[in-house]
Amino acid sequence: MNTVEISKAKIDTSVYSGLKQFSVFLDNRQKTLEGLLKDVNANQISIVAFSSVETQDYLVLRIVPNYGESMKNLLLTSGISFAENDVLGAEFFHSADVLKVVSTILAYEINVHYVYPMLVKYNNKIAMILGVEDVNLAAKALHSVGISTLSQEDIAR
Numbered sequence: 393m394n395t396v397e398i399s400k401a402k403i404d405t406s407v408y409s410g411l412k413q414f415s416v417f418l419d420n421r422q423k424t425l426e427g428l429l430k431d432v433n434a435n436q437i438s439i440v441a442f443s444s445v446e447t448q449d450y451l452v453l454r455i456v457p458n459y460g461e462s463m464k465n466l467l468l469t470s471g472i473s474f475a476e477n478d479v480l481g482a483e484f485f486h487s488a489d490v491l492k493v494v495s496t497i498l499a500y501e502i503n504v505h506y507v508y509p510m511l512v513k514y515n516n517k518i519a520m521i522l523g524v525e526d527v528n529l530a531a532k533a534l535h536s537v538g539i540s541t542l543s544q545e546d547i548a549r
Contacts, residue, residue, distance in 0.1 A: 408531035410478030411544055412460030413441075413521070416453040417473040420446060425453070431470060437462050440547050441481075441521045443508040454508065456481070456521055458547050478527045481510065481542030482534055483517040490520070493539055500533040502526050514546060 418424045425444075432439060441456035456479065457463040467474045482493050497504055503525040510519035519542060524530040531541045 408480075408528050408541060409543070410527040410531070411441075411456050411481045411521070411542060411547065412463070413477055413479040413523070414453075414455045414457070414460075414463055414467065415475045415477070416455060416467065418451045418453065420449055420451045425451060428453075428470075428472070431466060432457070432463070435462060435466050437466065438549070440512050441508060441510040441519075443506075443521075454506075454521075454523075456510070456547070458549055460544060477523075480522040480524055480527050480530050480534075481519060481547070482522060483514055483519040483540045483542055485517055487518060489518075489539070492537065493520070493522070493534060496533050496537050496539065497522070497524060497530045500529060502530050502533070512547075514542060515540070 416428070418428065429439075438458040439455055440458055441454075443454040445452045455463065460476075464474075464476060484490075484493065494504060494507075505523040505525070507520055507522050510521060513519065517540070522530065534541055
């Protein structure tokens with residue numbers, strides 16, 4: 393097995409605010425997901441990253457939209473339960489760089505809670521979403537090894 397060695401380089405002090413992710417809680421019934429996605433499209437919101445977890449009784453969606461405030465307003469007016477938090481968007485050229493991304497974050501002793509791919513490419517690169525313990529520090533760690541991160545402005549189209 394190959395290992396990646398990452399040293400803790402000095403990192404800049406600028407603040408990375410992260411991407412807005414909405415964890416949406418839906419009843420696990422037919423048409424519930426479809427109805428939400430139709431509402432999202434009708435409000436001209438694009439979903440740039442999407443993940444779901446299903447149980448017998450409910451469905452939890454992790455959604456990163458291009459316009460966070462529009463998504464928040466839609467969920468509020470629809471009476472849908474949700475939580476909002478910042479996540480890290482990382483972009484790179486090769487799938488092998490997933491190891492570099494994760495190893496770098498872990499080298500800084502930052503917990504990685506979950507990872508899922510983005511649905512669109514930016515700057516002709518592969519991109520993924522990471523739910524991490526400290527979004528700002530994780531972004532700085534990635535920048536220190538040449539991995540780019542995405543901001544909300546990058547995905548707003």
